[in-house]
Structures are given as structure tokens and as C-alpha cells.
Amino acid sequence: MATLSELSARDRRFVEGYAWRRIHPTPWHVLDTPLSESRVALISSAGMVTPDQEPFSRSVSGGDVSFRVLPADTDLATLRLTHKSRAFSRDGIHADPNLALPLDRLRELAAEGTIGSVSPRHLSFMGSVTAPGRLVAKTAPAAVDVLEEDGVDIALLVPV
Secondary structure (H helix, E strand, C coil), X not given: XXXXXXXXXXXXXXXXXXXXXXXXXXXXXXXXXXXXXCEEEEEECECEECCCCCCCCCCCCCCCCCEEEEECCCCXXXXXXXXXXXXXXXXXXXXXXXXXXCHHHHHHHHHCCCCCEECCEEEEXXXXXXXXXXXXXXXXXXXXXXXXXXXXXXXXXECC
């Protein structure tokens, strides 16, 4: 993660002036199912897409609030990183996509019995959504529907 001093003047001004949202109280839910019996999904904000999916748009005002469904059998090496932000290096993710979508680690946890199972689908969003109203009102409920259809007990958020 970059420090402010490592960012360009333009990006530094953006981060310093950004109106960060505060959510209070913080939503919290106690897990009803033991971890060893839970189905787990990943939600990444890296803007990753499979080769046959449309990339996230870089031109939508306020940010592209859509999401892409990534099948659990996806070969991580085939994913394309379409995140629009210039504020982070992509080198690490290109070297190991598990940094943005730790699907191999999740598979290992399932194989060793730490978690019950890996969800058949995972979700990819574009980060850098500066106008999250549409995301909260429309996209998030649609994403929840996908997770509920798959019987997901835990969704791990992987911010990029």
C-alpha cells in the first residue's frame, strides 16, 4: 500500500479531500454455523474479470458499480485486472492473483477442513467508486442475492 508521499500530487489531493463515509454502528453478525461447516465466498474490489467478461468501465461518472461473477473453478492466471485506479501497483497481483482473489488459499482451507466448502461463485467489483449511492441501493442487494442462492455463510471482502 502506498503512503501519501508516494502518490502523485493529483492522487494525494484526491485522497486528502475524499469524503470518507462512516457507518455507525458497524454492522456485525455472529456466525450461526461453525466455520468448519460454513460455505465461504470471496468478494474482491480489484476489478478482475474472466476472459469472456466485459471489463469494468473506466468512464462511468462516480465509478462502475456493476459486479462480475467469477466461477470457483476459475484459473486465476486467466483473470484480467481492469481496475481503473492509478493509486496502486499491479505488479504483486500480476505475480500472484491470490493477493486480490485468494481462491487458492480458500481451496486449501476447504481441503484441510478449516472451512466447510468454497462457494461455487465469487464476486468481483471495481474499487474506486466515489459515488456509492447506486452501489448501495441496487448493486449490493443483487450481489447478496447471488450469495444467498449459493448458500454462502461467510463472504470475505478483499479490498484492493
